[in-house]
Amino acid sequence: MPPNEKARDRRTLALLATSAAAFAMLQTLVSPVLSAIQQQLGTTHETVSWVLIAYLLAAAVATPVLGKIGDLVAKDRALRIALSTLALGCLVAALAPNVTVLLVGRVLQGCGGAVFPLSFGIVRDEFPPNRVPTAIGVLSGVLGLGGGIGLGMAYATLTSLVVQAVPATQTGTVSGMNANIRTIGGAVGTALVTAIVTADPQATGSPKESGFVAGVLTLALMATAATMLCQLVPASRQGRLPRPKARCAFRRT
Numbered sequence: 226m227p228p229n230e231k232a233r234d235r236r237t238l239a240l241l242a243t244s245a246a247a248f249a250m251l252q253t254l255v256s257p258v259l260s261a262i263q264q265q266l267g268t269t270h271e272t273v274s275w276v277l278i279a280y281l282l283a284a285a286v287a288t289p290v291l292g293k294i295g296d297l298v299a300k301d302r303a304l305r306i307a308l309s310t311l312a313l314g315c316l317v318a319a320l321a322p323n324v325t326v327l328l329v330g331r332v333l334q335g336c337g338g339a340v341f342p343l344s345f346g347i348v349r350d351e352f353p354p355n356r357v358p359t360a361i362g363v364l365s366g367v368l369g370l371g372g373g374i375g376l377g378m379a380y381a382t383l384t385s386l387v388v389q390a391v392p393a394t395q396t397g398t399v400s401g402m403n404a405n406i407r408t409i410g411g412a413v414g415t416a417l418v419t420a421i422v423t424a425d426p427q428a429t430g431s432p433k434e435s436g437f438v439a440g441v442l443t444l445a446l447m448a449t450a451a452t453m454l455c456q457l458v459p460a461s462r463q464g465r466l467p468r469p470k471a472r473c474a475f476r477r478t
Contacts, residue, residue, distance in 0.1 A: 234352055238360055241344040244308055245367045248337045251280070251315075255331075266324045270430075274419045279328045281415065283335025291339030295346055304343045311337030418443060 255262075255276060263273040287307070295303035314333025321327035341364070348360045421443055422436040 234356065234360075237347070237351060238363060241340075241347060242364060242367050244304065244340045245344055245364050247308070247311060248334075248340050249367050251311075251334055251337070255280075262324075262327070266321075266327065268324045270419075270423050270426075272324060274415065275328060276324070276331055277415055280331040280335040283332040284338030285335075287336035288338040288342060291336075292342040292346070295339075295343045300343050300346045300350070304340060304347070307337050307339040307343065310334075311340070414444070414447065 259273050259276060262268075262276060263270065266273075287310075291303045291307055294306075310333050314330045314336070316330075317333060318327055318330030321330055344364050345361060348357055348364070352360050418440040422432045422440045425433055425436060427433055
């Protein structure tokens with residue numbers, strides 16, 4: 226590969242990783258301060274949990290939609306739409322005077338979830354085949370920094386399998402559905418664990434230690450079940466798909 230193309234690939238990957246990092250950090254930055262948000266906005270445990278759930282549900286809806294738009298029109302344009310909506314959501318959330326406005330901001334932020342499938346699609350279109358798994362691993366590693374190293378490793382492996390096993394014209398759609406299912410699972414899991422932890426509160430209103438123990442055990446059982454299901458995933462057949470033509474503004478000349 227010529228040096229100028231290598232430099233262009235590095236710049237493209239850096240831009241995509243920065244975009245993905247903006248979304249990834251919003252997944253976990255809010256969780257530790259939910260109690261502070263509850264106190265400052267004068268809301269309940271159940272309501273404040275929607276600050277996280279609304280974000281995940283919005284991502285579940287927007288991710289496959291924008292992924293499909295990226296496949297049909299242009300991935301770079303769809304990426305700009307996702308990032309613009311994400312930025313607007315951050316502004317609304319930062320200026321929110323109450324929990325209702327904050328939830329609106331979080332929904333807008335959740336629409337930024339499409340940055341991952343769109344970034345994977347751009348990598349598939351623009352990078353040489355031998356560099357696609359590495360680039361996908363880097364982008365998934367960004368998610369790992371936002372949500373945990375183990376999550377990043379699992380997501381990198383699954384996403385690489387999905388991206389290389391489908392036609393290039395369906396990369397955005399299929400990887401979007403992959404992220405969609407993960408997001409729906411995150412929303413459902415968050416609601417379930419929140420219900421378990423807060424089911425039997427103390428007299429002060431705070432959850433009991435037994436509630437946290439039950440929540441952790443529930444997550445452990447779910448993780449074990451997911452690991453067992455992964456053993457049923459068939460191996461992809463490499464090299465069966467033709468090299469796609471670029472369909473975005475990163476096209477080489």
